[in-house]
Amino acid sequence: MEVQAYAFRALQSAAKIFRALGDDAAALEADERAATLQRQFLGAFWLEDLGTLAHALDARNARRG
8 A cells, every 4th residue: 555655746746846836738738637647546445335445455456444
């Protein structure tokens, strides 16, 4: 889980830097990649019945609370 969080934050930071440099296209791409990563992460780890994130995925990608 931590690696995905680091990647998400890095993409958000990259978008901010690109905007500051005036590169709106690169900022948009970084924002879109961050949003995609967030959707994928939540799809894999969100436990709807508990309203929280799983701590891990097992070998069969089943969520483990």
